[in-house]
Amino acid sequence: MQNVGGKVVIITGASSGIGEETARVLAQNGAKVVLSARREERLKALAEEIGTDNVAYLKSDVSRQEDMLQLVALAKERFGRIDVLFANAGVMPAGNMSELKVQDWLSMVDINIKGVLFSMAAVLPEFTAQRGGLIIVTSSVAGTKSVPGNAVYCGTKHFVRTMLDSFRTESVMEQSNIRTTVIYPGAIKTELLNTIAPSETKSMVEQFYQNVALTPDAIASAVLYAVSQPDSVDVLDIVVRPTREG
Numbered sequence: 001m002q003n004v005g006g007k008v009v010i011i012t013g014a015s016s017g018i019g020e021e022t023a024r025v026l027a028q029n030g031a032k033v034v035l036s037a038r039r040e041e042r043l044k045a046l047a048e049e050i051g052t053d054n055v056a057y058l059k060s061d062v063s064r065q066e067d068m069l070q071l072v073a074l075a076k077e078r079f080g081r082i083d084v085l086f087a088n089a090g091v092m093p094a095g096n097m098s099e100l101k102v103q104d105w106l107s108m109v110d111i112n113i114k115g116v117l118f119s120m121a122a123v124l125p126e127f128t129a130q131r132g133g134l135i136i137v138t139s140s141v142a143g144t145k146s147v148p149g150n151a152v153y154c155g156t157k158h159f160v161r162t163m164l165d166s167f168r169t170e171s172v173m174e175q176s177n178i179r180t181t182v183i184y185p186g187a188i189k190t191e192l193l194n195t196i197a198p199s200e201t202k203s204m205v206e207q208f209y210q211n212v213a214l215t216p217d218a219i220a221s222a223v224l225y226a227v228s229q230p231d232s233v234d235v236l237d238i239v240v241r242p243t244r245e246g
Helices: 017-028 040-050 066-077 103-128 151-174 192-197 200-212 217-228
Strands: 006-010 032-037 053-060 084-087 133-140 178-185 237-240
Touching: 006 017, 006 066, 006 151, 006 200, 017 032, 017 040, 017 217, 032 040, 032 066, 032 178, 040 217, 053 066, 066 103, 084 103, 103 151, 103 178, 133 151, 133 217, 151 178, 217 237
Parallel strands: 006 032, 006 084, 032 053, 084 133, 133 178, 178 237
Antiparallel strands: none
């Protein structure tokens, strides 16, 4: 696809699911990918598959600001610049708030919110200096509505939506030419459901996903589309849902 070859793309949550498949798709279209996740063996295997000339990786945790700074430093050392941040890492340990799973709430805040902020804080000086760049963040259809049993997760994904919209307005005012895209996946077959504790509700959701959910390449294609646009085009929001999902 045009306008992708040679671009340097940082991807968080790259060890599985959407991040892993997006790394493959972008690399196949000529991009250089810099991968972040906590499971180093998965990153190593993916890097070997893609080919070492087009990939770098770092075992890193998005909830640690110093890790994201090191990731940006690696991208610059290997490829000289950064064109795109795909802030994709996320968790969804669902449950009613009355269950008081406070540690699960904090985990979602750390990864779904702080992880996005720390990765943005790491790349923004580079994008500001070069007067351009693209920030893509994985939200969720849960970031567009309320979902019982997922109140905190919805809150984190609504945050992403509102924060990126406000940031884009700031970018326009500052004439920094930093573009933003928020992707709202529906049911996608990833490891996200693994973060939910066993329950009858989880079993029902897993059965629904088995029957209806899309594979991660559907989101990878959306990311590829956003990355391929010229600097004069900002694709703000992309919703990707299975046809059979209500």
